[in-house]
Amino acid sequence: MRKKAELLAPAGSYDSFLGAIHAGADAVYLGGDKFGARAYADNFTREEIEKAIRYAHTYNRRVYLTLNTLIKEREFGEIYGYLFPLYQAGLDAVIIQDFGVFQAVGEWFPGLERHISTQMMVTGSLGAAWLKDLGANRIVPARELSLEEIREIKEKVDIEIETFIHGAICYCYSGQCLFSSILGGRSGNRGRCAQPCRLPYQTEKSAKETYPLSLKDMCTVELLPDLISAGIDSFKIEGRMKSPAYAAGVTAVYRKYLDFFYENPQKEYRVEKADMDLLQSLYLRSEVSQGYYDKRNGKEMITLNNPGYNGRDEELTQQLINRYVGGDFRLPVKAEAVLAKNNEALLTLIYQDVSVTVQGARVQEAQKQPLTEENVRKQLGKSGNTAFVIQEMHIELSSQAFLPVKQLNDLRRTACEKLEEALIAKYGLAYADRRCQVEEEATPEQKNFSQTKAICPPVFHVSVLTKEQYQAVIREHGVKRIYIPSELCVETIWLETEEKQMTTGETPDKYMILPAILRNTDAPFLEQIRKTLESSLFSGVLVRCLEELQWLKEISYQGQVVTDANLYLWNRKAAGFLDKVGKEHYLPYELNIHEIKEVVEASGTAAFSATVYGRLPMMVTANCVAKTQGGCLAHKKGENAKLEKESFFSLTDRYQKTFPVYLNCSRCYNVIYNSLPLSLHGDLQKLADIGIGSFRLDFTTEEAGEAARIIRFFHDRLEFGQGNPPYQDYTKAHLKRGVE
DSSP, rough: OOOOOEEEEEESSSSHHHHHHHHHHHEEEOOOSSSSTTTTTTTOHHHHHHHHHHHHHHTTOEEEEESSSOOOGTTTTHHHHHHHHHHHHHHOEEEEEOOHHHHHHHOOOTEEEEEOGGGGOOHHHHHHHHHHHHTSSSOOOOOTTHHHHHHHHHHHSSSSSEEEEOOOOOOOOOTTTOHHHHHSSSOGGGTTTOGGGSOEETTTTTEEEEEOOOOEEEEEEHHHHHHHHHOEEEEOEEEESSSSSHHHHHHHHHHHHHHHHHHOOTTTOOHHHHHHHHHHBBBBBBSSOOOOTOOSSGGGOOSSSSSSSOOBOHHHHHHHHIIIIISOOOOOEEEEEEOOTTTTEEEEEEEETTTEEEEEEEEEESSOOOOOOHHHHHHHHTTTTTEEEEEEEEEEEEETTTOOHHHHHHHHHHHHHHHHHHHHHTTTOOOGGTTTTTSSOOOOOOOOOOOOOOOOOEEEEOOOSSSHHHHTTTTSTTTEEEEEEEEHHHHHHHHHHHHOOOOSSOOOEEEEEOSSSOOOHHHHHHHHHHHHHHHHSSSSEOSSHHHHHHHHTTTTTSEEEEETTTTTOOSHHHHHHHHOSSSEEEEOOOOHHHHHHHHHHSSSTTTEEEEEEEEEEEEEEOOHHHHHHHHOOHHTTTTSSSSSSOEEEEOTTTTEEEEEEETTTTEEEEEEEEHHHHHHHGGGGHHHHHTTEEEEEEEEOOOOHHHHHHHHHHHHHHHOOOOOOSOOOOOOOOTTTTOO
């Protein structure tokens, strides 16, 4: 029989932790003062985490630490010292986004479980299999997956799966959002998202401001039987930024219905209205949905007119605090004390089937006031700061016996500590073997990783979105490589025709851009891609998601593999990790010039490329702004009809900035681009000097002639160092400022 699913609750403070544990959470996830994706939560000191681990383990619960942000090269050396005492204390797992952190934790702390954050955007069994082979114990897949897709992962890959069941949902695939970062410098990849998705926008369909990017909060308590049947191992409640009452109240309701189902699997499952009302009153938005479990996307998932919270019931909040945070949840124990003159004091504590006996100081003969049973009972019964309350005590006391109060207190404290340790050992959560395991191992490498690199003049690569752009740029001088979307590549006839028409000049290498998102419905398209890659047209592929790495491995792909900027490498460890799949990597968009230099200098053999022009992808989304505003365009053209080309929609914010939205109807996802193009034409030489080998120009909304002019401008700018761009407005994004 499959083990019961874990109920995993959030804790943004120690009171939230207590509330979640007392309300029935099997595990709690929390963040320390560094490297967590909720920088504005109260978070925990190291001492509080250690205290929480021991408390949780005494109650047979677990603690997971969020290490789910991207880590800069200069910060990487802090991770070992940050984790080591928590590892010794018995931390059960870390939740990780960064590839480098994933690799390093596996090397430094082999006894520590590694859970893959939803920020890594696992969207299917291929990505899950790739990570499992590298040592992941659990994945938190993208929240956009259906129940059927989750079931498929579980059937194909022997790995634990954790999914969100309650709370706020991001509009963007987690880990793929740069909206807050590019607009205001507050990066979601660093736990500082300013939530621009909750702001009003106009669309080309309506001048009225609405909230087309604001998803309803998730509430799935009515779906629990279906979620359990899908094989999900852990049910996760969102909310580290929320109150202790929220953590306790939501946990208590889900605990109630999980227990009900497991105890009565054949009985009719029905959620009482009072419990739904309680959840609704605990800081949920005005409307709720069941997330993506039973739908791909839809207007009904959006809080189009009211993205705000309902507020909370203060009376209920206080009741929950009193019950789950301020209540007495100590474990009832029996005590047996033996205080015999001229013998060591003995104290035995018994909880259920666990018993410990400790020895104290030698009992003396009283010179003045002998011990009384009342005094002994009073001192040994003071267990208020422990996990135990002594409900029954038997005392054997010699006449005229004496023991100082301090030694009685020491006896009690030692016994309580030993009972905690015995319970922790019984539950299989003892980590005594960790205490010396890594002390003699190498700390993070301190040597200089800089290697002498031959810096060659950088070359230009171009990515296109349309046939017209391709036809224009292939004839431009100085373009060494063209990246072409897979949707265009599978129509090889037009590419072959273009190639034959090239009578003069060197033809650029062609690389296929693999989809930004792969879902299980894309299996037929992947087969088309596989057959296309067998031709001699393409020299390599540009990879943009984890699914593709495993897929390329399974088809034994022999061409060049380049990883795109959204497969983040912020440090040399991450670069080394991605070197396993390809030796050329595009740098992420959120590093400044100094941080780029640090990564390049520290990373040895990897070849780095940078995007120097183009509208940055701010969001990749499963929901569709066009569908929200007026219906699915693919459906209108016929569900089985082939679209001639993908199209653009637009969003306009309150400052009248317009963001193009690319509608990939054939793969069913949107890409929301920045209102201005990135342009690093003034920094080409700086990037070249630190070893960037190729510069990419990304074309999205540009007309063919405009794309050709931009290529000529960048070529001349690198060669001659002068000239003005053929466009007026642009951004340098993070090259100067970076993110916190």
